[in-house]
Amino acid sequence: MFRHHALGGVSVVALQLALLQPATIAHAQPAGELPSVTVDAPRAAPQRPARKPAGQARRATAARASKPAATPQPAASPASTANIDGGGVKGSFETPAAKQRFALPQESFSITAKQIDETINLKDPEDAVKYMPSLFVRKRNDGDNQAVLATRTWGLNSSARTLIYYDDLLVSTLLGNNNSAASPKWNLISPEAIARVDFLNGPFSAAYPGNSIGGVLLITSKMPDKPFATVKETVSVMPWSQYGTKDTYVTSQTSASAGNRDGKLSWLVSANYLDSYQQPLTYTTISSLTSIPTTTTGAFPARSKTGTEADVVGTGVLAHSQQTSGNLRLAYDVSPLVQATYSLGIWNNHQVSTPQTYLRDANGQLTFNNISTFASGRYIWDQTQMSNAIALKSDTRGTFDFDLSASSYNYLQDAQLNPYTVTATGTGYSQKGKIARLDGTNWQNADAKGIWRPFGYDGPHEVSFGLHGDRYRLENPTYATTVWDQATSTGTGQLYATGVGETRTGALWVQDAWKILPDLKLTLGGRLETWRALDGFNVNTIQSAAGAITQSLVTTQPQLSATKFSPKASLSYDLNRDWNVTANFGEAYRFPTVGELYQNLAVGTNIFLPNPLLKPEHDYTGELNLERHWSDGRVRLTLFQEKTFDALISQSTLVTNNTNGQQVTQTAVSNVDAIRMRGVELSADKDNVLVNGLQLFGSVTYVDSKILADAKWSAATTVVGKRVPYVPDWRAKFGATYRPNESWAYTVAARYSGKQYSTLDNTDIIPHVYGAFDSFFLVDMKIHYNATKNFAFDFGIDNLFNQQYTLFHPFPGRTFVLAAKYTF
Numbered sequence: 167m168f169r170h171h172a173l174g175g176v177s178v179v180a181l182q183l184a185l186l187q188p189a190t191i192a193h194a195q196p197a198g199e200l201p202s203v204t205v206d207a208p209r210a211a212p213q214r215p216a217r218k219p220a221g222q223a224r225r226a227t228a229a230r231a232s233k234p235a236a237t238p239q240p241a242a243s244p245a246s247t248a249n250i251d252g253g254g255v256k257g258s259f260e261t262p263a264a265k266q267r268f269a270l271p272q273e274s275f276s277i278t279a280k281q282i283d284e285t286i287n288l289k290d291p292e293d294a295v296k297y298m299p300s301l302f303v304r305k306r307n308d309g310d311n312q313a314v315l316a317t318r319t320w321g322l323n324s325s326a327r328t329l330i331y332y333d334d335l336l337v338s339t340l341l342g343n344n345n346s347a348a349s350p351k352w353n354l355i356s357p358e359a360i361a362r363v364d365f366l367n368g369p370f371s372a373a374y375p376g377n378s379i380g381g382v383l384l385i386t387s388k389m390p391d392k393p394f395a396t397v398k399e400t401v402s403v404m405p406w407s408q409y410g411t412k413d414t415y416v417t418s419q420t421s422a423s424a425g426n427r428d429g430k431l432s433w434l435v436s437a438n439y440l441d442s443y444q445q446p447l448t449y450t451t452i453s454s455l456t457s458i459p460t461t462t463t464g465a466f467p468a469r470s471k472t473g474t475e476a477d478v479v480g481t482g483v484l485a486h487s488q489q490t491s492g493n494l495r496l497a498y499d500v501s502p503l504v505q506a507t508y509s510l511g512i513w514n515n516h517q518v519s520t521p522q523t524y525l526r527d528a529n530g531q532l533t534f535n536n537i538s539t540f541a542s543g544r545y546i547w548d549q550t551q552m553s554n555a556i557a558l559k560s561d562t563r564g565t566f567d568f569d570l571s572a573s574s575y576n577y578l579q580d581a582q583l584n585p586y587t588v589t590a591t592g593t594g595y596s597q598k599g600k601i602a603r604l605d606g607t608n609w610q611n612a613d614a615k616g617i618w619r620p621f622g623y624d625g626p627h628e629v630s631f632g633l634h635g636d637r638y639r640l641e642n643p644t645y646a647t648t649v650w651d652q653a654t655s656t657g658t659g660q661l662y663a664t665g666v667g668e669t670r671t672g673a674l675w676v677q678d679a680w681k682i683l684p685d686l687k688l689t690l691g692g693r694l695e696t697w698r699a700l701d702g703f704n705v706n707t708i709q710s711a712a713g714a715i716t717q718s719l720v721t722t723q724p725q726l727s728a729t730k731f732s733p734k735a736s737l738s739y740d741l742n743r744d745w746n747v748t749a750n751f752g753e754a755y756r757f758p759t760v761g762e763l764y765q766n767l768a769v770g771t772n773i774f775l776p777n778p779l780l781k782p783e784h785d786y787t788g789e790l791n792l793e794r795h796w797s798d799g800r801v802r803l804t805l806f807q808e809k810t811f812d813a814l815i816s817q818s819t820l821v822t823n824n825t826n827g828q829q830v831t832q833t834a835v836s837n838v839d840a841i842r843m844r845g846v847e848l849s850a851d852k853d854n855v856l857v858n859g860l861q862l863f864g865s866v867t868y869v870d871s872k873i874l875a876d877a878k879w880s881a882a883t884t885v886v887g888k889r890v891p892y893v894p895d896w897r898a899k900f901g902a903t904y905r906p907n908e909s910w911a912y913t914v915a916a917r918y919s920g921k922q923y924s925t926l927d928n929t930d931i932i933p934h935v936y937g938a939f940d941s942f943f944l945v946d947m948k949i950h951y952n953a954t955k956n957f958a959f960d961f962g963i964d965n966l967f968n969q970q971y972t973l974f975h976p977f978p979g980r981t982f983v984l985a986a987k988y989t990f
Contacts, residue, residue, distance in 0.1 A: 256798055258851070262364035264384055267569075268373055268617065268630045269679035271689040271736030271750055272366035272382070273791050273802065275299060275849070279361050279388065284911035284950045285903050287962035287983040289400055289419060291355040291385065294363045296946075297899050297915055299849040299865035301365065304345055306975050307444040308402055308417040309487050311515060311549075312349040317380035318367070319808050319843040319869060321892025321922065322939075322973060323816055325349055326759050327380040333387050333495065334571045335509060335555040336611050340377060341638055342761025343814060343835070344774065347604065351575070354491055354513045354553060356436035358396050358423040361388040367804075368787050369754035372675040372691030372734050373615070373630065376754035379785050379808075387495055388425065389432050395424035395990040400960075404981040406445045408970065409466045409478050410524035417442040424990075430499040440489045447975050448482030449936045450521065450539050453822045461528035462535055471930035471938040474822075478936065479535070480523035482543035487517040504560045511553040519545050523593060531592070538587040538711070541595055546651060550579040563623045569615040569632075580604035585650045586713040598713045599650020601657050606641035626681045634673040640760045641666055643705075646713060660715060665776060667702040667723065667764035671695060671757065677734065685740040692733045697757040699726040702764045702778050723764060723778040730755040730782065748791040757782045762814060762835045775834040783837070784811040799852030807844035812837040815891060817926060838926070839875035841890050859907075863915075864900030869893055873926065883927040892939070896920035911950040918943045924974070934972065942971040948983075960985040 257278040265274055275298050282294050292303045292313050300318040320327045326343035329336065330350045337355070342348030366382040374382055388394075400419045406412065418441050425434035451468065452458075454475045458465065470476035491513040498506050521543035527533045534540045555573035582602045585595035615632035619625055643664040645657035677691030702723025707715045732755060738748040758780040766776050789806040816835045849865035871890035879885045889895070901915025922939045924930050933940050948962035961984055968980035 256853075257362065259795070259798065259800060262362075262366070262384060263386070264364070265366065268371070268615070268677075269628045269689065270366060270371045270373065271679075271734070271738070271748070272368055272370050273748065273750075273789075273793075273804070274364055274366050276362060276364045282360065282363075283958070283960075283987075284905070285901075285913040285915070285948060287402075287946065287948055287960070287964050287981075288357050289402055289417065289983065290352060291357055291360060292350075292352045293357075294360065294385075295365065295383065296917070297863060297901060298365055299899065300847055300867045300897055302897070302917075302919065304973060306447055306977060307415075307442060308419070309353065309440045309442040309444075309489050311353055311487075311489075312346050313352055314345040314349050315380075315383065316892070318806065318845075318847060318867060319871070319893060320380040321894075323892055324380060326377055327756065328383060329374060329378050329381075330383045330385070332385045332511075333509060333555065334507065334557045335511070335553050335573045335575075337385075337553075338377070340636075340759055341607065341609065341640055342759045342765060344761065344816060344833075346774070347642075347765070348759065348761055351513070351551070351553070353489055353515070354493070354511045354551070355385065356421050356423060356438040356491060356493060358398055358421040358438075359387045359434065359436035359493060361386045368750060368789060368806075369732075369752040369785065370734055370736055370750040370787070370789075371752075372677040372693040372732070373632065375634070375671070375673060375693070375695065376732065376756040376782075376785065379754050379756055379787065379810075387434060387436075387493075388423065389434050389495065389497055390425040391427045391432070393426040393990075395422070396987060397422040398985060398987040400983065400985040402981050402983045404445065404978055406979055408446070408976060409449065410464065411446055411481060411484075411522060413445075415443040415445055432497040434495040435493070437492045438490070440487070442487045442489075444485045444487065445976060445978065446481035446484050446522075448543065449478045449976075450480045450482050450523075450537065450543065451476040451478055451936065452537060453477075455822065456537065458525075458535055459528070462525055462533065464524040464526050466524065469932050469935055471924070471932050471935060473932050476936070479525050479537060480540060481521045482539070483519045484521055484543065485517050485519040487515060489516075490514045500558075503562045504558065507555075507557045507559075509553070509555040513549070513551050515547070515549040517545075517547040517549075519543055519547075527591075533591065534588040534593050536588060536590050541585045541587050544595060545582050545584045547582040548579060549577075549581075552576050552578055565619050565622065567617040569617075570613070571615075572610070572612040574610045575608060577604050577607040580607070581653075581655070583647070583650055583653050587711065595650070596713070597649050599647045599653065599657075600644055600662055600713075601647050601650075601653045601655075602642070602644040603655070604642055605655075607639060609636065609638040611636045628679045629676065630679075631676040632674075634671070634675070636671050638669045638760050640668070640765060642765055646715070661705050661718075662707050662709065662715070663766050664703070664705040665761075665765040666704075667760045668700050669757065669760045669763075670698045670700070687736075687738045689736040689738075690734070692731060694729075694731050695755065695757075696729045697727065697782070699758065699760065699763055704764060704766060704776060704778075706766060721778075726758075726763075726778075728755075728757065728782055730784075744794055744796070746791075746793045746795070748793070749789070750791070751788045752786075754785045754787070755782045756785065756814070758814060758835075773832045775832065777835050780814060780835065781812045781837050783814045785809070796852065798854055799850070801850040801852075802848070804847040804849075805845075806847065807842070809840070809842045811840050813841045813890075814838075815841075815926070817891075836878065838873065838885075839877055841871070841873050843869055843871040843890060843893060845869040859905040861903045861905070862901075863903075865898065867897040869895060869897075871895075876926065879926065881927065883929060885926040888926065888928040889923055891924050891926060892922055894920040894922040894941070909952045911948075913948045913950075914945070915947075916943065916945045934970070936972060936976070937974055938972050939974065940971040942969055942977075944969060956989050958987045958989075960987075 258276040302316040304322040305313040314325045323345045325348045330338045337351040339348045364384045369378045402417045421438045423436035466478040493511045495509045557571040560567045585599045618629040644662045646660040647653035647657035673695040675693040679689045704721045706719045708717040732753045736750045787808045793802045845868045847867045851863040853861040871893045898918040903913040921941045945966040964981040
């Protein structure tokens with residue numbers, strides 16, 4: 167306890183001392199380093215370079231030694247936009263707008279709309295980060311609504327350990343920390359509305375909560391200052407052959423965007439329609455306990471990831487999804503220095519899954535053989551969700567600027583209908599069923615931020631601070647129904663299960679970026695947070711084989727609360743005009759989500775259990791960065807270590823029914839006493855290598871992860887010394903893009919991920935089976951052709967060599983991608 171308060175005291179004292187430095191230091195700042203603007207700033211400004219070269223800074227210092235402290239510059243004409251193409255290739259080496267505006271200490275990686283168009287087979291917004299260092303998106307199919315972003319030290323089910331923003335809207339679903347109902351709302355975003363994507367590493371800024379342990383992803387929309395419109399049609403084709411399923415799955419997507427500036431008002435409208443047929447996402451498996459007549463054929467002998475028998479008898483989820491999304495964004499210049507924005511988004515999904523059985527009876531007819539888990543793969547799922555976001559921001563370049571924002575996300579409709587079981591013979595389903603609902607689930611976020619420049623713009627101190635509040639509400643009942651595919655909103659009114667609850671967080675933060683010398687910057691900050699979990703309520707039932715409720719358990723869960731302080735520190739030094747070294751440290755707390763505490767959920771054959779007594783996880787992260795940069799490239803070496811106490815880790819176990827041998831996956835979250843991840847990340851990106859137009863990019867990441875202690879582990883195996891679940895040891899990406907002229911771009915890229923475990927004791931050692939987490943090596947290619955000023959065409963192949971691999975689910979094989987785009 168003393169140590170925590172001591173760290174907080176050091177940060178506060180250092181901040182106060184920093185503010186007492188004489189104003190004359192302001193005279194020593196580089197000339198021409200104009201104030202930065204956010205994407206939504208009401209005034210155009212030249213892009214500020216990522217770092218002022220040391221030599222140039224010294225020359226500028228000498229030139230300005232006799233001038234008074236910097237003063238605000240007069241406003242130019244209003245502008246509310248980012249570059250439509252995000253700044254092209256060189257734009258990816260520029261400092262992200264949010265990092266400039268709040269002097270954030272994190273290191274960043276970026277990609278622009280032009281680069282995305284030329285190098286990535288983009289079918290969904292999350293595809294944009296495909297080649298960023300250390301990042302991986304668990305995208306199982308086109309239009310996947312459960313695609314989680316994995317980062318350097320956190321894996322495929324850590325949705326609450328990254329923050330993803332689309333302009334002022336948080337699209338991370340901090341209702342849970344999983345890769346199902348808590349996955350980010352990527353589908354709300356139209357791919358053609360993206361101007362650029364920036365990733366900020368680690369929990370090193372006080373401006374973000376502990377959910378930034380993995381990092382912060384910022385997606386910026388195209389807000390034009392002149393008329394523009396685009397329409398794009400993309401088709402992907404994937405032949406598939408695994409077990410008894412042989413088919414070709416096709417996805418078509420239409421994406422459009424348009425916008426303009428009319429005086430003080432800027433606007434952007436975007437829309438997207440996707441029609442996707444998907445490969446099997448799950449398989450139906452049985453153990454040796456399942457009774458199958460000797461005359462029934464078609465099962466594929468197989469093992470589970472831990473080596474037990476898990477014969478494959480058919481698919482589980484085999485889905486067809488139709489999705490529609492639309493966005494409206496308005497920006498109005500209240501004055502030349504103040505701008506208001508409003509964003510509205512809506513997303514609709516209609517998804518139908520019909521499983522395929524491989525079994526045939528003695529007469530050669532298809533049969534489920536009374537295996538009830540086939541019913542979990544048969545469903546009708548309808549979702550309609552809406553977002554709203556408002557903001558008011560100033561850009562005076564003076565002593566003070568403000569940034570006010572609020573957003574909400576609402577589940578207007580979310581209902582999944584399933585039959586309860588299958589018929590005794592044939593391939594029919596019971597009339598009785600269940601309906602799982604998330605209607606009424608919602609969250610709100612509000613932030614009030616300020617920037618104080620006590621010695622004027624470009625002075626030695628830039629103090630940012632803010633207040634934050636959020637509320638997350640979970641409503642997740644599952645009702646019994648008499649006719650499963652014609653169910654009313656509450657079925658019969660009988661509850662099979664429910665999970666209800668709420669979390670609230672309030673925060674106060676402050677951060678000072680102190681330019682001690684022109685080449686040396688110290689950033690100190692702290693975040694004070696108070697958290698509550700309340701209204702927790704669960705109903706669990708036991709049912710007969712026919713769906714009748716035989717026993718009910720109703721639980722009112724206890725309230726939880728916590729107050730935590732998180733200090734941050736960063737020291738950055740420009741060795742010369744080309745080299746920089748930066749050390750970052752951040753302490754962070756991630757509070758349990760409402761889903762981890764209260765949600766009891768069944769998704770297909772996967773069952774998620776609540777744990778209402780979880781503690782916040784406590785994280786210490788440090789890194790050392792050495793960077794060499796050019797105008798069109800950079801190389802960065804990062805050494806990092808992260809230690810987490812009371813880590814919130816989910817465990818999935820294949821559970822076999824001892825009566826009938828049928829299998830389901832059961833997942834629960836617990837606090838693991840201590841884990842540690844450390845390693846190295848090397849990344850490089852350079853344009854015009856050897857010849858003009860040849861861009862090379864790549865990264866290699868090694869993580870040595872280890873479980874240090876887990877006193878609650880009660881199994882016969884041990885977990886101490888084992889690798890942390892879902893964190894691969896190696897990740898690597900490399901590629902090349904050649905642009906011989908303005909019309910053509912050719913890209914070849916590869917991605918590698920090492921073995922990862924999904925169990926705490928690392929007993930899941932069987933690869934290439936359903937449920938396993940395989941290593942993989944994938945090669946992609948793309949040809950981009952600008953036929954005219956308005957027409958562009960793409961041809962690409964993802965997973966060129968058709969590697970079959972599973973990350974629990976079977977992942978896509980070789981996929982051919984064709985696209986045509988017209989710009990008005």
